[in-house]
Amino acid sequence: MLQIIQPAQLAFPEPVEASVIAPYLFVSAAMFVIGLVGFLTRKNMIIMFLCTELMFQAAGLALIAFGRHHLGADGQTFVIFVLCVAAAEAAMALALVVLLFRHRESLGASAWKELNG
Amino acid sequence: MVRVVDEEHASLGIGLGHNTRDGPVRRVCSKRFSPDFGNERDTVEQIIDPIALYLICGLGAAGVALALPRRDREGGRTMTIVGGLLLAVTFGLGALMLGLKAGASDSPLPNYFFYPFAAIGLGGALRMITHKRPVYSALYFIMTIIASCGMYLLLSAEFMAFALVIIYAGAILITYLFVIMLATQAPTGDKDELLDEVDAEAREPYLASAIGFVLIGLLTAAMFRGIGDLPQPTRDTTLPQAEDAVLLNLPRKVDRVLERNDLLPEGWRVARDAETGRAILDVDARTITLELVDGEDAHGHPNVIATRVLTSEEWPADLSANNLDRLGYNLLNDHPMMIEVAGIILLMAMLGATVLARKHVELEEDLKAAQARKLGAYIGDQQGGAS
Numbered sequence: 001m002l003q004i005i006q007p008a009q010l011a012f013p014e015p016v017e018a019s020v021i022a023p024y025l026f027v028s029a030a031m032f033v034i035g036l037v038g039f040l041t042r043k044n045m046i047i048m049f050l051c052t053e054l055m056f057q058a059a060g061l062a063l064i065a066f067g068r069h070h071l072g073a074d075g076q077t078f079v080i081f082v083l084c085v086a087a088a089e090a091a092m093a094l095a096l097v098v099l100l101f102r103h104r105e106s107l108g109a110s111a112w113k114e115l116n117g
Numbered sequence: 118m119v120r121v122v123d124e125e126h127a128s129l130g131i132g133l134g135h136n137t138r139d140g141p142v143r144r145v146c147s148k149r150f151s152p153d154f155g156n157e158r159d160t161v162e163q164i165i166d167p168i169a170l171y172l173i174c175g176l177g178a179a180g181v182a183l184a185l186p187r188r189d190r191e192g193g194r195t196m197t198i199v200g201g202l203l204l205a206v207t208f209g210l211g212a213l214m215l216g217l218k219a220g221a222s223d224s225p226l227p228n229y230f231f232y233p234f235a236a237i238g239l240g241g242a243l244r245m246i247t248h249k250r251p252v253y254s255a256l257y258f259i260m261t262i263i264a265s266c267g268m269y270l271l272l273s274a275e276f277m278a279f280a281l282v283i284i285y286a287g288a289i290l291i292t293y294l295f296v297i298m299l300a301t302q303a304p305t306g307d308k309d310e311l312l313d314e315v316d317a318e319a320r321e322p323y324l325a326s327a328i329g330f331v332l333i334g335l336l337t338a339a340m341f342r343g344i345g346d347l348p349q350p351t352r353d354t355t356l357p358q359a360e361d362a363v364l365l366n367l368p369r370k371v372d373r374v375l376e377r378n379d380l381l382p383e384g385w386r387v388a389r390d391a392e393t394g395r396a397i398l399d400v401d402a403r404t405i406t407l408e409l410v411d412g413e414d415a416h417g418h419p420n421v422i423a424t425r426v427l428t429s430e431e432w433p434a435d436l437s438a439n440n441l442d443r444l445g446y447n448l449l450n451d452h453p454m455m456i457e458v459a460g461i462i463l464l465m466a467m468l469g470a471t472v473l474a475r476k477h478v479e480l481e482e483d484l485k486a487a488q489a490r491k492l493g494a495y496i497g498d499q500q501g502g503a504s
Contacts, residue, residue, distance in 0.1 A: 018344045019224035022164045023215060024268060025344070027235045029336040031242055031261070034181070037329035038246030041185055041319040046251050046297055050258055053289065054242055060281075061265055068272040069347060073447035076274050076440075077455075080448065083284050084459040088466030090289045094296045095470035101300040105484060108315035 015071065024065040032058035043108045045100065049093040056086040161341040163224065169214040171334050173207055178330035180204035184247040185319035185326070197247065204243060208236055228271050238264035249316050251297045258293075259286045275440045361400040363438045363446050368396035371405070371436065378433040385409050388424055403429030 035054035042048055060079045067075015097107070104111040161167055184200025187193040212232060241260035248254045262285045269278035319325075364371055368387050375381045388397040388408040397406040405427040410419045448456070 015349065017225050018347055019164060020227050022341055022344055023227050023231060023235070024272065025340050026337055027238065027268070029333055029340065030177075030239055031265075033329045033333040033336070034239070034242045034246060036332070037181060037325050040325040040329070041322050042246065043315040043318075043320055044251055046293065046300065047246070047254050047316075050254060050293060051246060053285075054245065054258065054261065057262065057265055057285075060277075061268060064269055064272050064274045064277065067274070073443045074451070076277050076444050077448050077452055079274075079277050080280070081455055081459055083280070084463060087284065087289060088462050090292060091466045091470040092473070094292055095473035097296060098300060099473050099476060106315065107300055110315075 016069065018069065021065050021069050025062060028058045028062040028065065030058075031055075031061065043110060045097050045107050045109055046094075048109065049090070049097070052093075053086055053090065056082055056089075161338055163218065164341050164344075165211075165214050165218055167338065169210070170337060173211050173214070174330040174334040174337075176203055176207040176210070177333070178326040180207060181243065181247070181329070182322045182326035184243070185322040186247060186249045186316065187318045187322075200247070204240075208239070212236075231268065231271055234264045234267040234271070237261075238268070251316065252294065255290055255293045255297060259290050262286050262290070273440065276444050361436075361438045363443050364400065364436070365395045365398065366446055366450070367438070367442060368394070370442065371396050371398065374433055374436045375405070375407075378435070380427065380431060380433065381407070384411070388421075389419075391418060403432040405432065 032055050035051045035058060038051035038054070039048050042051070060082045063075045063078050063082065065075075067073070067078075100112065101107055161170075180200045180203030182200070183196045183203065187196060216226075238261050241257045241264060245254045245257040245261065248257060262281060266278040266281050269275075269281065368389055371387045372381065375387065385407050388406040389395065390397060398404065407425050407427060408419075408421045409423040411422050412420050414420050
């Protein structure tokens with residue numbers, strides 16, 4: 001019933017029961033929500049963008065888990081593109097953060113509160 | 118040796134006690150799971166008790182709300198410790214409930230290594246959003262990344278696991294650390310007053326945590342309900358070698374492996390299909406057809422002089438499609454357009470970042486005046502000290 005080593009999981013992907021995938025999906029959902037809560041609560045712009053990276057990461061984990069269930073490489077291929085978008089987003093976001101910091105000498109999102117319409 | 122289990126009578130995808138570990142049992146899905154909607158709730162219940170799930174979500178929300186940063190004079194440190202303890206209890210409870218259910222219903226569990234990786238990953242993520250110092254947040258995020266790499270490995274996505282370490286932990290996070298160092302004044306003491314104003318306290322911690330963990334409960338319940346209806350994986354054959362089917366499309370790799378095993382005499386190579394260029398080998402029967410080629414004919418086709426067949430006894434042990442082969446073939450064969458799109462996205466991001474970052478910033482008048490005063494006071498201090 002309980003097995004420490006499941007060598008089949010490591011070499012050739014074999015079909016697995018859905019109950020093996022479910023805990024990974026739970027971790028993915030929890031990670032996504034933690035990122036969301038962090039994005040909503042923290043005031044530091046750098047940490048807010050770090051939280052979006054965490055949400056990307058959670059999405060990647062869900063993709064890989066579902067890809068594992070379907071035994072295809074599509075899930076992993078999509079994670080490559082998620083990484084790509086995450087990298088692009090990080091570059092843009094950090095350039096923006098540096099620019100905004102130079103304007104107001106503050107990293108707080110509330111330093112720009114006059115922007116809200 | 119291969120037993121085939123017909124799942125016609127299995128109404129649920131999980132928890133029916135088909136132990137797949139006692140031999141190479143292969144599943145042939147003769148039809149999809151029966152659309153018996155009364156089963157939906159049972160699917161959740163076979164993974165975790167719904168009451169326990171919602172209790173865990175509530176506890177987690179309370180823990181996160183307490184652990185989010187607040188000023189020390191409002192009891193920030195104590196609250197953080199209490200929140201951390203609550204979260205630890207939540208983790209323990211979650212693992213316990215999952216284990217109890219899985220033990221009772223006899224459905225297979227993930228590899229044991231999953232549990233430490235999940236705990237480290239989620240713990241790192243929580244500490245990342247609750248820590249007051251941005252640098253520590255970034256370092257905890259690296260911990261989360263490495264833990265999820267472990268989970269990728271357990272899900273047999275080896276290439277992505279190492280790519281994640283290189284790209285995320287190696288490149289993206291280092292960029293974050295650079296920007297944090299560029300854009301924050303490092304506090305020297307452990308005191309709250311020295312912290313940046315923006316990091317000292319959270320905005321609306323209770324509301325955000327409540328909403329977030331309601332979302333977690335909903336997401337989890339929805340996923341666990343639907344997971345019994347997932348279609349079974351489709352393959353060309355049901356034999357274990359089916360993963361090697363991609364080798365048909367990689368004749369040069371087959372050539373290389375055969376050569377390494379001294380199975381290719383001079384001038385021989387794996388026979389290629391004349392039209393498609395695919396290798397002629399049978400991954401189920403484990404036979405490979407070789408051909409002896411001598412130059413090309415008038416149409417540019419290779420001149421095949423002789424062929425012979427390698428039997429299954431001669432199939433080299435290391436001739437198999439690994440994760441990288443399958444991923445690379447999938448990426449280049451099935452999603453060629455997305456590579457172009459990714460290239461454009463990255464190029465645009467690079468251009469945009471360059472344009473944004475090199476823009477010369479005109480400080481506003483009052484900020485300029487404040488900086489001038491600061492500088493003046495500094496110079497005055499130095500002159501005062503010198504004289």
